[in-house]
Amino acid sequence: NKNTDKKHSMLFHPSMDKEVNQEFLLSNHLRYAIEKKELYIYYQPIVEVHTEKIVAAEALLRWKHPEFGLISPEEFIPVAEKTGLINEIGKWVLKNACIQNKRWQNQGYSSLTICVNISVNQLKQKEFPQLVGNILNEINFDPKYLELEITESISTENVENIENILYDLKRLGISLSIDDFGTGYSSLAKLRQLPISKLKIDKSFISDIDDQLTNIQIPSAIIAMAKSLNIKVVAEGIETKKQLECLKDLACEFGQGYLLSPPVDKDSFERILHLQSLK
């Protein structure tokens, strides 16, 4: 996002040319962001491609600092990961996104699923599945409506450990999806070993569709491969009608992107749900 980049670059004096200083400054502020109520969650609709009906919401974290303004997650999530703050922040997102999803379900959108991004660092904690289970119990959330998005890089990590954690998570009754698929180098063989129910095709492959129609070969291959493994596919970053039409033709199950809706605050998401139910 060019806007936030620009705002952000003015934050730091040019003499602070060391990335370390920026990270240090950010992490000092991030530490108090939860209690100062500077963090909030945006929600982006995920639709069924052939009906364009909303089936899920992806929770996307936002940080609004009183002086620095809006800071992109691309900027502060890596800092949170390095400092370990991600564990605390991740718990906060998970709990609050589930609470919000439950409110929507109680309003009548009963099959709405909530998708929450999880960092590899969070997954690496042995106690992570238990932690997730505790949150679900505490707020009495049906695990069937929770999906955790993990990046493709987990499949190239020293898996052994992570594989067990994924199976423990699966046993809780939640679903797991692989985010940014196609940007890493995960092999089919490895994917098959993991209890994954969805793949999200990275947005770079979707935007390529517009440049040249032959570029649908990659999404097309991913969709075919996923089908053969009984894994559902979400195309992310759909920005044009043409992309959406192509994905319909490829029988891609789910889609997400600015064309359908950008991430929005909870009130706007609720309005979108309401409008859809009137159709």
Ligand code: C2E
């Ligand atoms: P992601 O999980 O791949 O999320 C998709 C990103 O693409 C979001 O950026 C979203 O706003 C953006 N996007 C959605 N539709 C379109 C589109 O049509 N075109 C384009 N160009 N972009 C689109 P956002 O919200 O800035 O988040 C960036 C990344 O930060 C996320 O990428 C995710 O990796 C990370 N992130 C966000 N929230 C969390 C969180 O709660 N926990 C963790 N661990 N990571 C998070």
Ligand code: CA
């Ligand atoms: Ca994601």
Ligand code: CA
């Ligand atoms: Ca993604």
Ligand code: CA
């Ligand atoms: Ca990403």
